[in-house]
Amino acid sequence: MSEDQPPPAPELPRSIALVDDDRNILTTLSIALQAEGYAVRVYSDGEAALKALRENPPDLAVFDIKMPRMDGMELLARLREYSQLPVIFLTSKDQEQDEEAGLALGADDYIAKPFSQRLLLARIRAILRRAGPVREAEPGSPSPAIPEGAVIARGRLVMDPARHQVTWDGRPVSLTVTEFLILEALAQRPGVIKSRNQLMDAAYPDDVFVDDRTVDSHIKRLRRKFRAADPEFGAISTLYGAGYSFSDV
Template sequence: MKSYQIAVVDDDAQIREIVEAYLHKEGYRTIALSTAEDAWELWKDEPPDMWILDIMLPGMNGFELCRQIRKEAEVPIIMISARDEEVDRILGIELGGDDYLTKPFSPRELVARVNRLFHRVGSIRQAMEIPPVPSQIADTAIEVGELQLIQKERRVFWHGEEIEMTLKEFKLLQTLSEQPNRAFTRDELLTLIWGDDYYGSDRAIDDLVKRLRRKIKELPVDTVWGHGYRLRTERTGQ
Protein backbone atom coordinates (compact mmCIF):
# COMPACT_ATOMS: atom_id res chain seq x y z
CA MET A 1 0.00 0.00 0.00
CA LYS A 2 1.26 3.46 -0.88
CA SER A 3 2.66 5.56 1.97
CA TYR A 4 1.01 8.92 1.39
CA GLN A 5 2.92 12.13 2.07
CA ILE A 6 1.07 14.87 3.92
CA ALA A 7 2.20 18.50 4.15
CA VAL A 8 1.47 20.09 7.54
CA VAL A 9 1.46 23.88 7.24
CA ASP A 10 1.23 25.76 10.55
CA ASP A 11 3.31 28.53 12.12
CA ASP A 12 3.00 26.85 15.53
CA ALA A 13 5.93 24.43 15.88
CA GLN A 14 4.29 22.50 18.71
CA ILE A 15 1.17 21.81 16.64
CA ARG A 16 3.29 20.69 13.71
CA GLU A 17 5.22 18.26 15.90
CA ILE A 18 2.08 16.77 17.49
CA VAL A 19 0.28 16.36 14.17
CA GLU A 20 3.34 14.79 12.56
CA ALA A 21 3.78 12.35 15.45
CA TYR A 22 0.20 11.07 15.16
CA LEU A 23 0.39 10.82 11.37
CA HIS A 24 3.65 8.88 11.59
CA LYS A 25 2.00 6.36 13.92
CA GLU A 26 -0.62 5.83 11.22
CA GLY A 27 2.07 5.14 8.62
CA TYR A 28 2.01 8.44 6.74
CA ARG A 29 5.06 10.41 5.65
CA THR A 30 5.01 14.11 6.47
CA ILE A 31 6.72 17.36 5.68
CA ALA A 32 6.27 20.36 8.00
CA LEU A 33 6.22 23.98 6.86
CA SER A 34 5.62 27.25 8.71
CA THR A 35 4.61 29.59 5.85
CA ALA A 36 2.34 29.47 2.82
CA GLU A 37 5.18 30.74 0.66
CA ASP A 38 7.32 27.70 1.53
CA ALA A 39 4.29 25.47 0.99
CA TRP A 40 3.73 26.91 -2.49
CA GLU A 41 7.35 26.20 -3.42
CA LEU A 42 6.85 22.62 -2.21
CA TRP A 43 3.72 22.33 -4.36
CA LYS A 44 5.64 23.40 -7.46
CA ASP A 45 8.59 21.07 -6.80
CA GLU A 46 7.18 18.01 -5.02
CA PRO A 47 3.41 18.19 -4.44
CA PRO A 48 2.20 16.13 -1.47
CA ASP A 49 -0.81 13.81 -1.49
CA MET A 50 -2.70 15.93 1.07
CA TRP A 51 -2.48 19.29 2.81
CA ILE A 52 -3.26 20.05 6.45
CA LEU A 53 -3.39 23.80 6.20
CA ASP A 54 -3.69 26.45 8.92
CA ILE A 55 -5.66 29.53 7.90
CA MET A 56 -3.85 32.13 10.01
CA LEU A 57 -0.33 32.14 8.59
CA PRO A 58 2.22 34.96 8.38
CA GLY A 59 2.37 36.54 4.94
CA MET A 60 0.10 34.69 2.53
CA ASN A 61 -2.77 33.16 4.51
CA GLY A 62 -4.19 29.67 4.22
CA PHE A 63 -7.22 30.80 2.23
CA GLU A 64 -5.05 32.23 -0.55
CA LEU A 65 -2.81 29.16 -0.61
CA CYS A 66 -5.87 26.91 -0.82
CA ARG A 67 -7.17 29.01 -3.72
CA GLN A 68 -3.87 28.69 -5.60
CA ILE A 69 -3.58 24.95 -5.03
CA ARG A 70 -7.17 24.36 -6.10
CA LYS A 71 -6.52 26.12 -9.41
CA GLU A 72 -3.95 23.43 -10.15
CA ALA A 73 -5.42 20.17 -8.83
CA GLU A 74 -7.98 18.36 -6.67
CA VAL A 75 -5.47 17.25 -4.01
CA PRO A 76 -7.25 16.82 -0.63
CA ILE A 77 -7.06 19.81 1.73
CA ILE A 78 -8.00 19.89 5.42
CA MET A 79 -8.13 23.43 6.77
CA ILE A 80 -7.61 24.27 10.45
CA SER A 81 -8.17 27.54 12.31
CA ALA A 82 -8.09 29.00 15.80
CA ARG A 83 -11.30 30.88 14.97
CA ASP A 84 -14.62 29.06 15.28
CA GLU A 85 -16.35 31.35 12.81
CA GLU A 86 -19.05 30.12 10.43
CA VAL A 87 -17.81 32.49 7.72
CA ASP A 88 -14.34 30.87 7.89
CA ARG A 89 -15.80 27.38 7.54
CA ILE A 90 -17.96 28.40 4.60
CA LEU A 91 -15.15 30.29 2.90
CA GLY A 92 -12.78 27.37 3.37
CA ILE A 93 -15.25 25.02 1.67
CA GLU A 94 -16.05 27.51 -1.10
CA LEU A 95 -12.35 27.90 -1.90
CA GLY A 96 -12.03 24.17 -2.30
CA GLY A 97 -11.17 22.81 1.15
CA ASP A 98 -12.44 19.27 1.75
CA ASP A 99 -12.74 19.49 5.51
CA TYR A 100 -12.38 22.01 8.35
CA LEU A 101 -11.24 21.68 11.98
CA THR A 102 -11.20 24.28 14.73
CA LYS A 103 -8.34 24.59 17.22
CA PRO A 104 -7.91 23.08 19.72
CA PHE A 105 -8.69 19.78 18.03
CA SER A 106 -8.08 16.14 18.90
CA PRO A 107 -5.12 14.71 16.94
CA ARG A 108 -6.96 11.41 16.84
CA GLU A 109 -9.95 13.09 15.21
CA LEU A 110 -7.66 14.71 12.66
CA VAL A 111 -6.11 11.32 11.81
CA ALA A 112 -9.60 9.81 11.45
CA ARG A 113 -10.54 12.55 9.00
CA VAL A 114 -7.31 12.09 7.07
CA ASN A 115 -8.00 8.35 6.76
CA ARG A 116 -11.56 8.89 5.60
CA LEU A 117 -10.58 11.56 3.13
CA PHE A 118 -7.92 9.37 1.54
CA HIS A 119 -10.42 6.52 1.36
CA ARG A 120 -13.00 8.74 -0.32
CA VAL A 121 -10.54 10.22 -2.80
CA GLY A 122 -9.26 6.78 -3.69
CA SER A 123 -12.78 5.53 -4.35
CA ILE A 124 -13.53 8.51 -6.61
CA ARG A 125 -10.32 8.13 -8.58
CA GLN A 126 -10.93 4.43 -9.04
CA ALA A 127 -14.47 5.07 -10.27
CA MET A 128 -13.31 7.77 -12.67
CA GLU A 129 -10.17 6.09 -14.03
CA ILE A 130 -11.11 2.41 -14.32
CA PRO A 131 -13.63 1.78 -17.15
CA PRO A 132 -16.56 -0.41 -16.17
CA VAL A 133 -17.26 -3.70 -17.90
CA PRO A 134 -18.37 -3.70 -20.65
CA SER A 135 -16.05 -0.86 -21.65
CA GLN A 136 -18.54 0.54 -24.15
CA ILE A 137 -20.23 2.35 -21.27
CA ALA A 138 -17.15 4.48 -20.67
CA ASP A 139 -16.75 5.15 -24.42
CA THR A 140 -20.16 6.72 -24.79
CA ALA A 141 -20.77 10.44 -24.92
CA ILE A 142 -23.54 12.14 -22.97
CA GLU A 143 -25.35 14.93 -24.81
CA VAL A 144 -27.85 17.27 -23.16
CA GLY A 145 -28.73 20.12 -25.48
CA GLU A 146 -25.51 21.97 -26.30
CA LEU A 147 -23.64 20.15 -23.55
CA GLN A 148 -21.50 17.13 -24.44
CA LEU A 149 -19.44 14.94 -22.08
CA ILE A 150 -16.90 12.42 -23.39
CA GLN A 151 -16.78 10.08 -20.42
CA LYS A 152 -13.69 7.99 -21.13
CA GLU A 153 -11.58 11.08 -21.90
CA ARG A 154 -13.22 13.17 -19.13
CA ARG A 155 -13.77 16.08 -21.53
CA VAL A 156 -16.61 18.60 -21.59
CA PHE A 157 -17.84 20.64 -24.57
CA TRP A 158 -20.33 23.52 -24.58
CA HIS A 159 -21.54 24.67 -28.02
CA GLY A 160 -18.58 22.73 -29.43
CA GLU A 161 -16.01 24.56 -27.30
CA GLU A 162 -14.02 22.49 -24.80
CA ILE A 163 -14.31 23.59 -21.16
CA GLU A 164 -11.63 22.59 -18.66
CA MET A 165 -13.02 20.74 -15.64
CA THR A 166 -11.58 19.45 -12.39
CA LEU A 167 -12.33 15.87 -11.36
CA LYS A 168 -15.14 16.84 -9.00
CA GLU A 169 -16.67 19.36 -11.41
CA PHE A 170 -16.76 16.71 -14.12
CA LYS A 171 -18.29 14.12 -11.78
CA LEU A 172 -21.07 16.50 -10.73
CA LEU A 173 -21.84 17.48 -14.31
CA GLN A 174 -21.78 13.82 -15.34
CA THR A 175 -24.17 12.86 -12.54
CA LEU A 176 -26.66 15.59 -13.44
CA SER A 177 -26.38 14.87 -17.18
CA GLU A 178 -27.02 11.15 -16.82
CA GLN A 179 -30.51 11.90 -15.46
CA PRO A 180 -31.53 15.29 -16.86
CA ASN A 181 -34.53 17.04 -15.27
CA ARG A 182 -34.22 14.91 -12.14
CA ALA A 183 -33.89 16.92 -8.93
CA PHE A 184 -31.01 15.52 -6.86
CA THR A 185 -30.75 16.32 -3.17
CA ARG A 186 -27.46 17.66 -1.85
CA ASP A 187 -27.02 14.50 0.22
CA GLU A 188 -27.46 12.33 -2.89
CA LEU A 189 -24.87 14.36 -4.79
CA LEU A 190 -22.42 14.23 -1.88
CA THR A 191 -22.70 10.45 -1.74
CA LEU A 192 -22.38 10.01 -5.51
CA ILE A 193 -19.37 12.32 -5.81
CA TRP A 194 -17.49 11.92 -2.51
CA GLY A 195 -18.73 8.56 -1.26
CA ASP A 196 -20.98 7.55 1.61
CA ASP A 197 -18.38 8.36 4.27
CA TYR A 198 -18.13 12.07 3.45
CA TYR A 199 -17.04 14.00 6.53
CA GLY A 200 -17.39 17.62 5.45
CA SER A 201 -20.15 20.12 4.72
CA ASP A 202 -22.86 19.91 2.07
CA ARG A 203 -21.75 23.40 1.08
CA ALA A 204 -19.18 21.57 -1.03
CA ILE A 205 -21.97 20.85 -3.56
CA ASP A 206 -22.99 24.53 -3.64
CA ASP A 207 -19.36 25.42 -4.29
CA LEU A 208 -19.11 22.98 -7.20
CA VAL A 209 -22.29 24.35 -8.76
CA LYS A 210 -20.96 27.91 -8.46
CA ARG A 211 -17.76 26.86 -10.19
CA LEU A 212 -19.69 25.18 -13.01
CA ARG A 213 -21.86 28.26 -13.48
CA ARG A 214 -18.78 30.47 -13.68
CA LYS A 215 -17.25 28.24 -16.35
CA ILE A 216 -20.47 27.81 -18.37
CA LYS A 217 -22.58 30.90 -17.76
CA GLU A 218 -25.66 29.63 -19.65
CA LEU A 219 -25.55 26.12 -18.18
CA PRO A 220 -29.19 25.21 -17.33
CA VAL A 221 -28.55 23.98 -13.79
CA ASP A 222 -31.50 24.92 -11.59
CA THR A 223 -31.43 25.35 -7.83
CA VAL A 224 -34.32 23.39 -6.35
CA TRP A 225 -34.86 25.36 -3.19
CA GLY A 226 -34.76 23.34 0.01
CA HIS A 227 -33.75 20.26 -1.98
CA GLY A 228 -30.75 20.43 -4.33
CA TYR A 229 -30.08 20.80 -8.06
CA ARG A 230 -31.15 19.56 -11.49
CA LEU A 231 -29.97 19.95 -15.09
CA ARG A 232 -32.81 21.06 -17.38
CA THR A 233 -33.11 19.85 -20.95
CA GLU A 234 -35.40 22.69 -21.97
CA ARG A 235 -35.72 26.30 -20.93
CA THR A 236 -38.88 27.43 -19.21
CA GLY A 237 -41.11 30.02 -20.75
CA GLN A 238 -40.02 32.68 -18.23
Protein backbone atom coordinates (compact mmCIF):
# COMPACT_ATOMS: atom_id res chain seq x y z
CA MET A 1 0.00 0.00 0.00
CA SER A 2 1.47 3.36 -1.03
CA GLU A 3 1.84 6.27 1.36
CA ASP A 4 -0.85 8.17 -0.58
CA GLN A 5 -3.48 5.49 -0.01
CA PRO A 6 -5.58 5.74 3.14
CA PRO A 7 -5.54 2.72 5.46
CA PRO A 8 -8.54 0.39 5.10
CA ALA A 9 -11.45 1.20 7.36
CA PRO A 10 -11.72 -1.14 10.35
CA GLU A 11 -14.51 -3.70 10.19
CA LEU A 12 -17.48 -2.86 12.35
CA PRO A 13 -18.51 -5.51 14.89
CA ARG A 14 -21.65 -7.52 14.13
CA SER A 15 -24.59 -6.10 16.05
CA ILE A 16 -27.14 -8.04 18.12
CA ALA A 17 -30.46 -6.70 19.45
CA LEU A 18 -31.79 -8.32 22.64
CA VAL A 19 -35.50 -7.87 23.41
CA ASP A 20 -36.63 -9.19 26.79
CA ASP A 21 -38.46 -7.76 29.80
CA ASP A 22 -36.18 -9.70 32.18
CA ARG A 23 -33.39 -7.30 33.14
CA ASN A 24 -31.23 -10.12 34.49
CA ILE A 25 -31.29 -11.91 31.14
CA LEU A 26 -30.53 -8.67 29.27
CA THR A 27 -27.55 -7.93 31.53
CA THR A 28 -26.15 -11.47 31.47
CA LEU A 29 -26.49 -11.92 27.71
CA SER A 30 -25.10 -8.45 27.00
CA ILE A 31 -21.94 -9.24 28.93
CA ALA A 32 -21.53 -12.62 27.21
CA LEU A 33 -22.11 -11.22 23.71
CA GLN A 34 -19.83 -8.23 24.24
CA ALA A 35 -17.12 -10.61 25.44
CA GLU A 36 -17.46 -12.36 22.05
CA GLY A 37 -16.91 -9.07 20.23
CA TYR A 38 -20.52 -8.20 19.32
CA ALA A 39 -22.08 -4.76 19.59
CA VAL A 40 -25.22 -5.20 21.70
CA ARG A 41 -28.43 -3.18 21.98
CA VAL A 42 -31.07 -4.04 24.58
CA TYR A 43 -34.81 -3.34 24.68
CA SER A 44 -37.22 -4.26 27.47
CA ASP A 45 -40.44 -4.23 25.42
CA GLY A 46 -41.57 -4.95 21.89
CA GLU A 47 -42.86 -1.49 20.99
CA ALA A 48 -39.57 0.24 21.69
CA ALA A 49 -37.69 -2.54 19.89
CA LEU A 50 -39.83 -2.36 16.74
CA LYS A 51 -39.15 1.36 16.27
CA ALA A 52 -35.42 0.90 16.83
CA LEU A 53 -35.15 -2.15 14.57
CA ARG A 54 -36.83 -0.26 11.76
CA GLU A 55 -34.65 2.84 12.10
CA ASN A 56 -31.33 1.07 12.70
CA PRO A 57 -31.48 -2.67 11.92
CA PRO A 58 -28.89 -4.92 13.59
CA ASP A 59 -27.36 -8.06 12.08
CA LEU A 60 -29.51 -10.37 14.24
CA ALA A 61 -32.13 -10.12 16.97
CA VAL A 62 -33.06 -12.32 19.93
CA PHE A 63 -36.70 -12.01 21.08
CA ASP A 64 -38.38 -13.24 24.22
CA ILE A 65 -42.00 -14.24 23.59
CA LYS A 66 -43.75 -13.16 26.79
CA MET A 67 -43.37 -9.37 27.09
CA PRO A 68 -45.64 -6.46 28.03
CA ARG A 69 -47.07 -3.94 25.50
CA MET A 70 -46.08 -6.07 22.48
CA ASP A 71 -45.04 -9.72 22.79
CA GLY A 72 -42.42 -11.43 20.67
CA MET A 73 -44.95 -12.98 18.30
CA GLU A 74 -46.49 -9.65 17.36
CA LEU A 75 -43.05 -8.05 17.17
CA LEU A 76 -41.89 -10.71 14.69
CA ALA A 77 -45.07 -10.45 12.62
CA ARG A 78 -44.69 -6.67 12.38
CA LEU A 79 -40.99 -6.98 11.57
CA ARG A 80 -41.63 -9.50 8.79
CA GLU A 81 -43.83 -6.95 6.99
CA TYR A 82 -40.67 -5.22 5.78
CA SER A 83 -37.56 -7.14 6.83
CA GLN A 84 -36.00 -10.63 6.78
CA LEU A 85 -33.70 -9.82 9.69
CA PRO A 86 -32.50 -13.10 11.29
CA VAL A 87 -34.40 -13.70 14.54
CA ILE A 88 -33.94 -16.24 17.35
CA PHE A 89 -36.83 -16.80 19.77
CA LEU A 90 -36.43 -17.55 23.47
CA THR A 91 -39.29 -19.74 24.72
CA SER A 92 -40.24 -21.67 27.85
CA LYS A 93 -39.96 -25.44 27.73
CA ASP A 94 -43.72 -25.85 28.18
CA GLN A 95 -44.58 -23.58 25.23
CA GLU A 96 -44.22 -26.00 22.32
CA GLN A 97 -47.07 -24.32 20.46
CA ASP A 98 -45.19 -21.01 20.71
CA GLU A 99 -42.12 -22.59 19.13
CA GLU A 100 -44.15 -23.83 16.18
CA ALA A 101 -45.99 -20.52 15.81
CA GLY A 102 -42.72 -18.57 15.92
CA LEU A 103 -41.16 -20.68 13.18
CA ALA A 104 -44.34 -20.34 11.13
CA LEU A 105 -44.10 -16.54 11.40
CA GLY A 106 -40.55 -16.64 10.07
CA ALA A 107 -38.19 -17.03 13.04
CA ASP A 108 -34.85 -18.57 12.08
CA ASP A 109 -34.45 -20.54 15.29
CA TYR A 110 -35.69 -20.91 18.84
CA ILE A 111 -34.09 -21.84 22.16
CA ALA A 112 -36.00 -23.08 25.21
CA LYS A 113 -35.55 -21.46 28.63
CA PRO A 114 -33.66 -22.11 30.81
CA PHE A 115 -30.98 -22.07 28.15
CA SER A 116 -27.23 -22.43 27.88
CA GLN A 117 -25.36 -19.26 26.91
CA ARG A 118 -22.92 -21.46 25.02
CA LEU A 119 -25.77 -22.89 22.94
CA LEU A 120 -27.19 -19.44 22.19
CA LEU A 121 -23.77 -18.15 21.12
CA ALA A 122 -23.32 -21.16 18.83
CA ARG A 123 -26.70 -20.56 17.20
CA ILE A 124 -25.93 -16.85 16.76
CA ARG A 125 -22.56 -17.60 15.14
CA ALA A 126 -24.14 -20.16 12.80
CA ILE A 127 -26.92 -17.83 11.63
CA LEU A 128 -24.59 -14.85 11.15
CA ARG A 129 -22.16 -16.97 9.15
CA ARG A 130 -25.01 -18.19 6.92
CA ALA A 131 -26.39 -14.69 6.54
CA GLY A 132 -22.99 -13.32 5.48
CA PRO A 133 -21.63 -9.81 6.05
CA VAL A 134 -23.96 -8.05 3.60
CA ARG A 135 -26.78 -5.97 5.06
CA GLU A 136 -29.97 -5.17 3.18
CA ALA A 137 -29.11 -2.64 0.48
CA GLU A 138 -30.33 0.92 0.71
CA PRO A 139 -32.78 1.99 -2.03
CA GLY A 140 -30.88 3.13 -5.13
CA SER A 141 -27.60 1.53 -4.10
CA PRO A 142 -25.73 -0.53 -6.75
CA SER A 143 -26.26 -4.29 -6.73
CA PRO A 144 -23.28 -6.48 -5.82
CA ALA A 145 -21.65 -8.53 -8.54
CA ILE A 146 -22.86 -12.10 -8.89
CA PRO A 147 -20.13 -14.76 -8.93
CA GLU A 148 -20.23 -16.89 -12.05
CA GLY A 149 -22.54 -19.89 -11.66
CA ALA A 150 -24.05 -18.60 -8.40
CA VAL A 151 -27.65 -18.44 -9.63
CA ILE A 152 -29.69 -21.65 -9.29
CA ALA A 153 -32.44 -22.10 -11.90
CA ARG A 154 -34.77 -25.06 -11.49
CA GLY A 155 -37.86 -24.87 -13.67
CA ARG A 156 -39.88 -21.90 -12.47
CA LEU A 157 -37.60 -21.40 -9.44
CA VAL A 158 -34.65 -18.99 -9.59
CA MET A 159 -32.40 -18.54 -6.54
CA ASP A 160 -29.66 -15.92 -6.34
CA PRO A 161 -27.52 -16.63 -3.24
CA ALA A 162 -25.34 -13.56 -3.80
CA ARG A 163 -28.35 -11.26 -3.44
CA HIS A 164 -30.47 -13.59 -1.26
CA GLN A 165 -33.28 -13.31 -3.83
CA VAL A 166 -35.82 -15.94 -4.88
CA THR A 167 -38.43 -15.82 -7.62
CA TRP A 168 -41.11 -18.27 -8.74
CA ASP A 169 -42.43 -17.72 -12.25
CA GLY A 170 -40.80 -14.30 -12.07
CA ARG A 171 -42.64 -13.37 -8.87
CA PRO A 172 -40.44 -12.56 -5.85
CA VAL A 173 -40.69 -14.75 -2.75
CA SER A 174 -39.17 -13.38 0.46
CA LEU A 175 -37.36 -16.01 2.57
CA THR A 176 -35.48 -15.98 5.84
CA VAL A 177 -31.87 -17.18 5.87
CA THR A 178 -32.84 -20.60 7.21
CA GLU A 179 -35.67 -21.03 4.69
CA PHE A 180 -33.34 -20.04 1.85
CA LEU A 181 -30.70 -22.60 2.85
CA ILE A 182 -33.22 -25.42 3.21
CA LEU A 183 -34.73 -24.65 -0.20
CA GLU A 184 -31.27 -24.34 -1.74
CA ALA A 185 -30.32 -27.80 -0.41
CA LEU A 186 -33.46 -29.27 -1.97
CA ALA A 187 -33.15 -27.42 -5.29
CA GLN A 188 -29.51 -28.37 -5.83
CA ARG A 189 -30.56 -31.96 -6.63
CA PRO A 190 -34.15 -32.09 -7.91
CA GLY A 191 -35.92 -35.38 -7.32
CA VAL A 192 -33.42 -36.51 -4.67
CA ILE A 193 -34.93 -37.08 -1.23
CA LYS A 194 -33.16 -35.14 1.51
CA SER A 195 -33.62 -36.40 5.05
CA ARG A 196 -34.38 -34.04 7.89
CA ASN A 197 -30.82 -34.56 9.15
CA GLN A 198 -29.40 -33.53 5.76
CA LEU A 199 -31.54 -30.40 5.73
CA MET A 200 -30.50 -29.62 9.31
CA ASP A 201 -26.85 -29.92 8.23
CA ALA A 202 -27.49 -27.50 5.36
CA ALA A 203 -29.18 -24.93 7.58
CA TYR A 204 -27.25 -25.48 10.82
CA PRO A 205 -23.62 -26.15 9.86
CA ASP A 206 -22.17 -26.08 13.38
CA ASP A 207 -23.51 -29.47 14.51
CA VAL A 208 -26.00 -27.61 16.67
CA PHE A 209 -28.82 -29.91 17.74
CA VAL A 210 -32.17 -29.09 16.14
CA ASP A 211 -35.15 -31.41 16.39
CA ASP A 212 -37.31 -32.66 13.51
CA ARG A 213 -40.14 -30.27 14.29
CA THR A 214 -37.96 -27.29 13.39
CA VAL A 215 -37.31 -28.53 9.84
CA ASP A 216 -40.97 -29.49 9.38
CA SER A 217 -42.07 -26.01 10.46
CA HIS A 218 -39.69 -24.35 8.00
CA ILE A 219 -40.99 -26.56 5.18
CA LYS A 220 -44.58 -25.58 6.04
CA ARG A 221 -43.55 -21.95 5.96
CA LEU A 222 -41.81 -22.37 2.59
CA ARG A 223 -44.90 -23.95 1.06
CA ARG A 224 -47.12 -21.23 2.45
CA LYS A 225 -44.93 -18.48 0.98
CA PHE A 226 -44.74 -20.08 -2.46
CA ARG A 227 -48.47 -20.76 -2.51
CA ALA A 228 -49.05 -17.08 -1.86
CA ALA A 229 -47.23 -16.47 -5.17
CA ASP A 230 -48.74 -19.50 -6.91
CA PRO A 231 -51.75 -21.30 -5.36
CA GLU A 232 -50.89 -24.41 -7.43
CA PHE A 233 -47.34 -24.66 -6.04
CA GLY A 234 -46.41 -28.27 -5.28
CA ALA A 235 -42.69 -28.48 -6.00
CA ILE A 236 -41.75 -29.57 -2.46
CA SER A 237 -42.85 -33.14 -1.80
CA THR A 238 -42.91 -35.15 1.43
CA LEU A 239 -41.94 -38.81 1.57
CA TYR A 240 -43.17 -39.79 5.02
CA GLY A 241 -40.46 -41.34 7.14
CA ALA A 242 -37.73 -40.37 4.66
CA GLY A 243 -37.70 -36.61 4.12
CA TYR A 244 -38.39 -34.04 1.40
CA SER A 245 -37.60 -33.50 -2.27
CA PHE A 246 -37.89 -30.73 -4.85
CA SER A 247 -39.37 -31.20 -8.32
CA ASP A 248 -38.41 -28.82 -11.14
CA VAL A 249 -41.07 -30.17 -13.52
